[in-house]
Structures are given as C-alpha cells and as structure tokens.
Amino acid sequence: MQAQDIRTTQLPNGLTLVMERMPDVRSAAFSMLIPAGNIYDPPGQEGCAAVLSDLITRGAGDRNSQQLAFDLDNLGLQRSESASGSHLGLSGATIADRLPDVLRIYADIVLRPQLPADQFEAARAGIAQSLHSIEDEPRQKAMQELRRRSYPSPWGLPSDGNLEGLSQLTADTVRAHYENCFRPSETILGIAGNFDVLAIQGLVEEYFGDWQDKPVPTVEVSDWAPNISHIEHESTQTHIGVAYESVPYRDEGYYNAWAAVNILGGGMSSRLFTEVREKRGLCYSVYASLSALRDQGRVFCYAGSTNERAQETLDVMLAELQRLPEGIEEGELERCKAGAKSSLIMQQESSSSRASAVARDWYHLGRVTTLDEVHQKVDALTVPSILKYVDEHPADNFTVLTLGPESLEVNLGVS
C-alpha cells in the first residue's frame, strides 16, 4: 500500500489538527468535530444542537447569512453541518487551491458566529420540518427508534431532538449551548487532499490559535436495559430493527466484531442476505452493521417485509444471529478481508473519505491508524479469533423495534 503522508499537531489551546497529504487528487476536504453534539442538549430542550448546527452558518464574522453562503458557494465548497451524539460536525470539500480561503471563513463560523436572534425561528422551523418528514420515511424512522432504544440516554437520542423539546427551546439556550460547548480542546480538525502541509498548518495556527479553552460540560447518562417494543404505523411493510451489544472502535476485539457483523450482514453473500432474501425472497433490504461510540458499540440489523411475511423474516433473522457461534467458513473470512482491502485502497481516491477518517480515528483512539496498520489487523483475523470473540460477545439480550400495523413475536431459540 502506498505510504501515507500524515501529520498531526496540537495547538497550545488543545485543538488537534490532523492532515493527510494526497498528491494524486485535485481536491481538499476537511472534517471538523466540535464537542457540541446533542448529548449536551439541555434535558427538556432536545434539538438544541441541531438548531445550532443550522444557525451557525447564518452569518459569521462580518458576513451575514446570504454573504456567507454566497462566498462558500463561490469557492465551490460542497459542505454539510450536522449534529451527532458527541459532536457538531462541519465538513466540506472543494478544489485544493481554495482551501486557505475556506479555512479563513470557517474560523469565522466557529469562533465568531453571529447566531442572529431574528433567524432563530427559521432555524427551529427547519428542524421541526425534518422531524415531521421522518414520519413519512418508515424505514429511517424505525432505525432511528431502534438506536434510541439501544443506548442509554442521551446517547442514541435522535440528533434533531423532538417537537416538545424544540417548542421549549429559546434563542438564548442555543447561544448558551454554543458558549458552553464550543472549545478547542477535544475539537478535531481533519484535513486531507493535495496541499502544502506546512502552509496549511500555519494558517490553522493563525486562524484558530487564539480560541480560548473552556471547562468540559457534564452529561448525565441514564440507566439502560435491552427492550422490545412496537410502533403502530399503517404501512405495506413492517420494518424490523434488531440490536445487541458489541464493542467500541478502540476495543482490541473491534476487528473481530467487525468481521462477525460483516459475515452476518455486510454484503450480498452475507448470511442474512442469503437466508432472508436470496433463499426465501422475504424482503428487498436486509443488513447488519456495526455502530461504534467511543465507549460502547452495538450491532444494528434491519429488514423490511410485507406485513404477512414479517414474522417469518424476524424469526429467520434471529436464528441467523444466534447460529453464528456454530462455525464460520474460511471463505466467509476471505471475502471480508477482500472487501476491507479494496475499501482501504479506494479510500485513497477520496479526500472527503480520508478527512473524515483521520478526524474520526483521532476521536476514538487519540491517534491515526494508517491504512497499512488497518490492513495488517484485517490480515491477522482468523476463523478461531472471530469465533472466540463471538463466544465472548454472543448475539443475545436483543433490543427489538418493529414498526408496522401489528407487533411481532420475538421467538428465541427457534430455527
């Protein structure tokens, strides 16, 4: 694998800058993770981080909302702002030579946002609109509700909050969220693409160097236990979500966990796809994936079947999840490895993928794993190592969420 040119530096105020130079691309991308996600929403005012992620680009420095959008568009920046559990994320990609101008504007967005009070209602209305719109997307709704039920609150809560919380929110609360949470320590700026590393480092130091650090806000985490629930919904299909515990990214068992999930439901030759769709034709979409927070992880499985076939689908899914400890074929592992290898190499074709990967790595591990390292870890996987992991972390204690006209039975130990 081609050697990577990665440089990490920490500013005196605590901001971590991780850069990867990619000489073969014409673009540059950044991913900035600010520790101001929706876990910091004040209880009863959920949706605060989401509104802030909208309001943050409605004017910054001496540019008003329209000027800011206009200048970023003129730089050809493809951008997004979003709240997730831990972070408020800002990201973007454009032609590499425009990166310095982009960074200058983002320093304004992060350090000097106007957060105009007269646009608060519009930002809140926008988030309320997306809360309504997910009601018309039962698949996404089911997985959002599964996630909520699978992690202790506030982890797993929908990033857009809820309508009740939004209605209690004020412009002052949102401003306070910014004041309390936006801080350089624990902020990670990942940049990848074709640029002069030293020059960009100098600009980041200049633009973000005088950002003052603040104390870390506290978060109260609730108790949690696996649970089974149903949401009634008039629909043609019943949407089925199943979750169980796994390990976080920094756990030494992570790669085994990843392989196990991939064998179960990663691709079109995976067990769930083969058993549920290919052999029985029970659904169009079925998969399993690994979700990793910094300190905990879950496996999320999904299938959607027309109502009269949904019970069989859930039965087959659960049977497959429980059958994994019985054995894994060499070929299944080889396919996992091949998929991982090509994903790793193809990542090097996209500055956006690399920018978010280096930022995410730093958040989870406090360092960046090179693609070579990942490759070695994937290569080191064996059937016994995965089975040992599965034995220690069996698929059980399921959290199940179904969404459709009628609830289903959770039949365990049936195959």
Add this chain to the structure above:
Amino acid sequence: MEFHKATLDNGLQIVAEQSPAAHSVAVGFFVRTGSRDETQEVSGVSHFLEHMVFKGTDRFAADDVNRIFDEIGAKYNASTSEEVTLFYGAVLPEYLPRIFDLLAEILRPSLRTDDFDTEKKVILEEIGRYEDEPTFTAYETLMQTHFAGHPLGQCILGTVDSINALTADQMRGYFNQRYLAGNITLAVAGNFDWDEVLALAEKQCKDWPAGDPGRTVTEAQPPGGIEVITNPSSHHQHIMQMTPAPPSSHPDRYAAELLGVIVGDDSGSRMYWDLVDPGYAEMAEMSYNDYDGSGVYLMYCGCAPEQTAENMRRIETIFHEVNDKGVTEEELTQAKNKVSSRIVLRSERPMGRLGALGSNWLYRGEYRSVEDDLNVIAGITSDDIRRLLDEYPLGQTTTTAVGPLESLNGEVS
C-alpha cells in the same frame, strides 16, 4: 487521461478512460433498455430482469455470483431507469479480469424459472417498500401524469398485478430482443491496460448476438394537469411538478443544469432562500433531468400541509421572475463554481467517472473529458440562459401532491 474506443464485430461499443494515478478500475455495461421500451403487458420487466441477471448462468449459480463479487472485494451494483439498465463494479486493478469475466458471464443469464419465482417475491417486496414512501408515490404519479401517452410515463417497477402476471417466458422474449450487442455500451474508467480490456471484451463478448432493437424517440408533449393523492397518515404534504426542458442531445443542456442550480439547488438557490432558509419548507428543490428526446425540470417541495398554498405561490413567483428577468451575473458565476467543483470532486474516483463516460457515449456518441465539461461550463453566458428560458420557460405544467390535503384548489395555477 487517455481515451480509447473500439467496436466489436457484433456491434458492442467500448469506451475507456485511463487514469494511471487511480487506485481502482470501474467497469460498467450500459444496456440501452428500460421501462420506456416495455409493452404494457410486461410492465416492470426491465427492472425484474436486472435482478435476474444476478441469478447467474450454467457456469455460475446465484450463490456463486454474490460470492465471487465479494471475493474480489468489488463495490458493485445495478440500476434500472426509464432508459438504461446498468451493471457495474469497481475493483482493485489486479481483479479486472475476474470482475470482467463475471459481469460478462451474467449478462447472458440462464433465467431459470425457479429463480424467477423466488425473485418475484423480492420484487413485490421492493414495490411494497416504495409504497410506504409518499415521495416515491408522488414521483411515480408525476411521471405517469406528465408523460401520459408517452413511453417515459411507464413505471419502472411495474405494479403488483403486472409483476404477478409476468412469466419467465415473457422475460426471456424481452431479453432476446433487447440485450443485443449493438444495444450495449461497455465503459471502463480508472487504472487499466487498454489492450487487456480489448482482449477481455473480445474473449467474453464476441459471441453475443448482434443487432440493435432501437427505440422510437419523440419529444413528449405533456398535456399537463394536477393529480392529488390524499393520504391522511402522511405528515408532510409532498408536492412535485414537472415542466418541459431540453432533451439529452440539446446543446443547451449545460445551461439547463446551471439554471436548475440557480433556481433550485439544495442550498444557496432562489428556492432555498425563499422557502427553506425561512423554515417554510423542509425541502424545496428543482433540478434538470434529461432523457432521450425529452427533458424536464423536476420540482419538489415537502412542507406542512397548511403551508402548501403559500409555498406554491412562492415557487410560482420565482418561476415568473426568472422567466421575465433571467438570472443575475452573480448567480451564474456562483452556479458555475458549484457545478465545476462538483464535477472535479465526483471525477476523482473511477466509479464517479463511469456514469458520465457511459452516458455521454450512450446518449450522444461522444467522449467528453472533465476538462471539456469545465470549459463548456465556464463559457456559458446569461444570453445562453435567456435563450434557454425563451425556448423552455420554467413552469408548473404538471403537479402531483401526496399528503393530508384533499385538493390544491386554487393553490396551483
């Protein structure tokens, strides 16, 4: 970047763009067939056939097909539109022969009856899945209404009835008519050796039956109309509109794309500032879609039912203003910057280049490099936009709405 092309004796066309710095190679077979090429009684057969291709041949059973793709770590899929059925995958360069062998093999599928019967259930599930999404219902209804009486109005998935009634024999008949070498373009992008591609194509595809079934192409003359589907369980009102735009071969198609960005991009456009930024709508977008011989501007607005009338008026106002006064130089420059940057970013990956490479050849028989596209975009003037608007003004020819409202009476002109 180096461009290569060739045509096999049976008529299969091959286009390839080589970028030695790429880490992967993408391969796609573009079959010029889709729902518009179907008769009413086999509605949905193109899409169903796309699924059946993955059920394999005598040499590879369905399990083998999925397994081999995964063994070589391929990122692969297939899609069916009104006009094109595409089978594609990206792999590391050393796996090019294997993915080529697999893709070329499955493009002559066995179409076994028992596989057909099982896959029919999957297709019905796919129909069920989309039924639950109001935006999909709105889009389907819009296509049927806007293109009423024109082949583009034919539904891609088919209906529960048409799929239930379809037989494996009918599918075989359709396959034999449409999957002829002269109706297929092979596109390859990324890191590869041209001689090797040519040799692989000769070896794997030279025995495919020759012929080109063609397609009748006339520009649609949409009758227009309003179709409201009341769905009380839907939270939002979903409104979609179409109006004619330049067809895929039209020289003003780049201008039409820029106009779409100026008026209806997901951020920074007129619709964004007037509807989304103030929080009146969750989404309000317009884009340019081109087809063989026809084109449309497609508008979507999702909002609270009670805001529908007001939002429809806002959109109508934007369309009138643009038709009357055109666009500003500032807007045009901004749209050019956005579109150019998107092209560059998308093109960095072979998989991102494949679509443009194949479509340019399939629709227009031309090769266009990234630089070619950037140059054309840079050269577009506000006069071009004016000319385009005179020929294809923005409008609300056809409207469909899905949501709680019972009618849009008086709300759409």
